[in-house]
Amino acid sequence: MAAPLLSREFFARDAITVGRELLGKLLIRREGRKLLAGRIVEDEAYLGAVDPASHAYIGRTPRNAVLFGPPGHAYVYFIYGNYYCANVSCMPEREAEGVLLRAMEPVLGLQAMAEARGLELTGESPISRLRLISSGPGRMSDALGITRARDNTKDLTTRKSDLWFADDGYRPERIATTPRIGIKQAVEEPLRFVIAGNLFVSGKRTA
């Protein structure tokens, strides 16, 4: 994919700015000579030391160390005994902000991503089925084969990695802001960003 990569500087900003601007960008995985890709349609900002909901709030530990490192790197953690969630580190080194990737619209390698999720796809699969590929943090990690062992600490700003962000020029018409999902601290903070009206955002949908 010839789309330009997102730079280190892109991620060297606060998580709110990065979270909003990351919407519509592509996350690309190289599997051998094949590419898997999705367009980010939902994410959340976590503000480090000042954010009780952030994994970095308690200070630096072996688990969350990536968040304290340079921007543009993957922080992957294992949750509920079953799932991986992927974040990108933001802000300059020592400042532990990050953006949690929550959902993406499948763009490349739909069949392969569906298989990774244990889903059957046919040529005319309805949108309700395509949504199951990557509408949720655990789901999109599964679809792209993201694990802590494979991807934690990975630099997402270079094609030398097998996982990176790119910009194909797409710009969301409208971005909506809501409280974050699944947390017990700072539950009211409007730090979740979604592409308004996009069908691949996580959660219940009927349309």
Add this chain to the structure above:
DNA sequence: GAGGAGATCGTCT
């Protein structure tokens, strides 16, 4: 379609 409970294990106390 809505709501609730269980799964399952790494991480920190």
Add this chain to the structure above:
DNA sequence: GACGATCTCCTCT
């Protein structure tokens, strides 16, 4: 030893 930035399945309607 408790709990979690989730998902799926099952039941009830």
